[in-house]
Amino acid sequence: MIVxxxxxGDGIRIVLETEEAMLLSELADQVDSVLLLGxxxxxxLGRLLPNAYPEDLEASDEFTxxxxxxxxxxxxxxxxxxxxxxxxxxxxxGVVQIELDQAQAWGWLTFLTDLRLILAExxxxxxxxxxxxxxxxxxxxxAAYEWAGFVQGSMLEVLDPIKP
Amino acid sequence: xxxxxPSRARSCQAWRVTPSTLEQHDTExxxxxxxxxxxxAIVWDDxxxxxxxxxxxxxxxxxxxxxxxxxxxxxxxxxxxxxxxxGNREQMxxxxxxxxxxxxxxxxxxxxx
Numbered sequence: 001m002i003v004x005x006x007x008x009g010d011g012i013r014i015v016l017e018t019e020e021a022m023l024l025s026e027l028a029d030q031v032d033s034v035l036l037l038g039x040x041x042x043x044x045l046g047r048l049l050p051n052a053y054p055e056d057l058e059a060s061d062e063f064t065x066x067x068x069x070x071x072x073x074x075x076x077x078x079x080x081x082x083x084x085x086x087x088x089x090x091x092x093x094g095v096v097q098i099e100l101d102q103a104q105a106w107g108w109l110t111f112l113t114d115l116r117l118i119l120a121e122x123x124x125x126x127x128x129x130x131x132x133x134x135x136x137x138x139x140x141x142x143a144a145y146e147w148a149g150f151v152q153g154s155m156l157e158v159l160d161p162i163k164p
Numbered sequence: 165x166x167x168x169x170p171s172r173a174r175s176c177q178a179w180r181v182t183p184s185t186l187e188q189h190d191t192e193x194x195x196x197x198x199x200x201x202x203x204x205a206i207v208w209d210d211x212x213x214x215x216x217x218x219x220x221x222x223x224x225x226x227x228x229x230x231x232x233x234x235x236x237x238x239x240x241x242x243x244x245x246x247x248x249x250x251g252n253r254e255q256m257x258x259x260x261x262x263x264x265x266x267x268x269x270x271x272x273x274x275x276x277x
Contacts, residue, residue: 047212050269052260063272067261074265109220113213113267120212149214156216160223 003154011101012158014108014151021086021096024151027144028083031115035076047117048075075114078107105159112152119145205249205259208269209240221266222248226259250275 002015016024038045049071053060085098100108123141207218215237222233226248239246248270249259256272263270 047269048264048267050264050271052257052264052270052272054271055273059272063257063260067257067264071261071264106224109217110266113217116212117210117267152217153214156214156220160216160220162216 001151001154003151003158005158006099011099012105012155014098014100014155016086016096016098018088018091018094018096021088023144023147025083025086025088027115027148028079028086028111031111031118032076032079032083034118035072035079044118044121047121048114075110078111079114081107082111102159105155109152109155109159112148112155115148116145116152119148202275203251203253203256204247204273204275205256205263206245206271206273207236207240207248207263208271209244210269213268215241218268221263221268225262225266 001017001020004013004015005011006013034042034044035048049064049068051060052063052067081104085100085104086096088096119141123138123145218237218240219230219233222228222236223230226233228236236246236248248263249256253272260270260272
């Protein structure tokens with residue numbers, strides 16, 4: 001995975017190995033599904049759509065009523081745009097190159113955040129130390145979590161370089 | 165949508181300084197302060213979000229200079245929360261909705277007076 005600035009200074013280029021693009025596409029599809037099908041009591045949804053008024057049930061419900069739909073729409077659009085941009089059309093090329101303008105880059109940044117919030121919530125939920133399947137799954141989720149953070153961090157180094 | 169408490173009109177008797185008008189002045193002043201800055205948008209610490217991401221959100225969304233964005237981000241990180249905006253309730257809800265859009269944990273609350 002490589003992130004570089006575009007010549008004009010406005011936007012970035014991301015180069016992914018075919019396997020990385022396929023993984024990201026799959027994860028983006030899963031985030032979209034969580035947002036579309038997630039049960040109301042799914043703690044991961046609580047991370048994506050936090051309670052704005054933890055101490056005021058009535059205000060909390062009202063805030064949810066007015067904001068939930070547009071928040072879910074925005075997050076689903078971000079996930080879908082990542083899923084579509086990472087769809088591998090020519091697996092033989094070995095790499096997938098994606099160019100993003102500032103607005104598209106924000107979609108990726110927020111998607112990667114939502115993805116990491118979901119993964120953080122999923123890891124270790126069924127913590128049964130004797131269950132090898134769960135451990136393997138958690139290892140996979142942890143690796144995806146770390147990798148998504150690496151992609152996001154690399155994007156930020158280009159989008160918001162810290163001057164010495 | 166509940167808006168801030170409107171500030172009370174100044175009494176035309178205000179020039180007559182008696183203990184009761186002094187008291188009334190105090191009340192009016194307090195009402196005005198409460199009406200001006202009654203609500204806050206608060207961002208809470210979340211171990212998931214990268215510090216560079218939180219700083220970039222504060223810079224991009226609020227237009228804060230880097231120094232202020234980093235100071236607020238560090239406050240979230242070390243103290244567990246930071247007040248990122250104050251104003252009327254509707255504006256604060258708007259900011260908190262935006263923060264949720266960015267994946268930050270944020271709440272609306274009445275400013276402590």
